[in-house]
Amino acid sequence: MRIGELAEQVGVSVETIRYYERQGLLENPARSESNYRSYGGEATKRLGFIRQCRSLGISLKEIQPLLKLAEAPGAYCGEVDALLDEHIRKVREQRRDLAKLERQLKALRVDCHPSMQVRGCGILQDLALVTESESRKSADKKVSIRP
Amino acid sequence: MRIGELAEQVGVSVETIRYYERQGLLENPARSESNYRSYGGEATKRLGFIRQCRSLGISLKEIQPLLKLAEAPGAYCGEVDALLDEHIRKVREQRRDLAKLERQLKALRVDCHPSMQVRGCGILQDLALVTESESRKSADKKVSIRP
DNA sequence: GCTTGACCCTCAAGTCACTTCAGGGTTTCT
DNA sequence: AGAAACCCTGAAGTGACTTGAGGGTCAAGC
CATH class of the missing domain: 1.10.1660.10 (Multidrug-efflux Transporter Regulator; Chain: A; Domain 2)
Known part of the structure; x- marks a missing residue:
């Protein structure tokens, strides 16, 4: 073959x-x-x-x-058991994480402002960027800048 | 900083x-x-x-x-929605796959022969190796058993 | 003044499980 | 005989980082 x-x-x-x-x-x-x-x-x-x-x-x-x-x-197959147990544990954990993730994503999803503009988009705000006015007050620390 | x-x-x-x-x-x-x-x-x-x-x-x-x-x-934020929708779809799919996987792993896990030797290990048999010819041929080989 | 240790820098390579690519040779079909 | 379909090797690419080699910088303590 x-x-x-x-x-x-x-x-x-x-x-x-x-x-x-x-x-x-x-x-x-x-x-x-x-x-x-x-x-x-x-x-x-x-x-x-x-x-x-x-x-x-x-x-x-x-x-x-x-x-x-x-x-x-003739070998002892307890190792197979152990490997599987560990693996089942990991898979269970992954599943929990994904379930949480799906909840978070869905919560985000309903969160867009009707204007459909980024300005009012709750999703992006929830994702915690969108500068409101906080960046204005960025106290200028003078650090010499390399060319 | x-x-x-x-x-x-x-x-x-x-x-x-x-x-x-x-x-x-x-x-x-x-x-x-x-x-x-x-x-x-x-x-x-x-x-x-x-x-x-x-x-x-x-x-x-x-x-x-x-x-x-x-x-x-000022931009249109529908793209964010679309990305999230697609992402939620993927996550849901992953979750389904993992659930199936966990069932398979658990089914395997209960499947070890009481002798705790590879010879009778249902897990490995379910995983579909252990060829019959091999088992017979090496039946007399003394394989050390791990403590 | 000098050493120690905690920082910082760059560039390169390693991880995992493959996939893709470049540049060939061989077999099979028409 | 020529084309399509198979096979070969070796190298590089993927994603999201991590690790390592080989240095420079800076404050504190002796």
Whole structure:
């Protein structure tokens, strides 16, 4: 199987496969006479595993040891649990943050003045810029300015 | 005000300020004789605005025109609305994705075999690696179990 | 007067997970 | 035989910063 076929099977770009190889997540495959990469069924599984992990938001760095573990059937798999727990914690946190963010954005959204001019735009005011008159009184500290 | 003070006021690193300057989001500040950046109160506001936007997940590229808009009191602010609407849409989508992700991760998490060995680990099996041929072949390999 | 340490400066490179580009060679179809 | 579709390598680009190297400046304390 050549790289393009593998890519299509797993639903990933050719460049991504080569990238994973460079990163040491996929073994260097056999090569054809014309130096084309040549893969067996193993590669599909390994790449599928990686993609599955990535779709769960697991980083490449975290996938590395998972792959090792997955290939050592007698090993202790508590590490997998731990990694997942930590990951679930992170995802939960992200979700909380995003929920808060959505509330903030929605609160902003209703906040535009009917004039539809920046002058009266509550959004921009809430975002805390729009100089009212405070910049006028900017007491001039004399600092020598470089050319 | 020197860069360190500004950084502390706004709660951002000195490097980040210099980065924003390079990106053209902050104007080149005045310089002291010894070439130190010297900021007035304006900078605090502008930087605060940027940080507020960033905390809402708005990209630097999107902040650029917002800043321009915020400084042109007579302009039409419908663009701000549009940007926010689009952003809210994105955030909602991200939240849906993350919720799904959390369900998947939790489903995985309960799935480890009582032996706590990779051999029987449902998680890794669900992640779809552990080839049968491999498992059989290496069934006799004694793999040390982590404490 | 001299050292120490906390600041400040610039420029360059590193991070993550890819993607894109430049400049080729090979295979397959017509 | 020529074109399209595939493959190769190596390098650079993305975003939003962070880190590092290699310096200069300034106030306080000895």
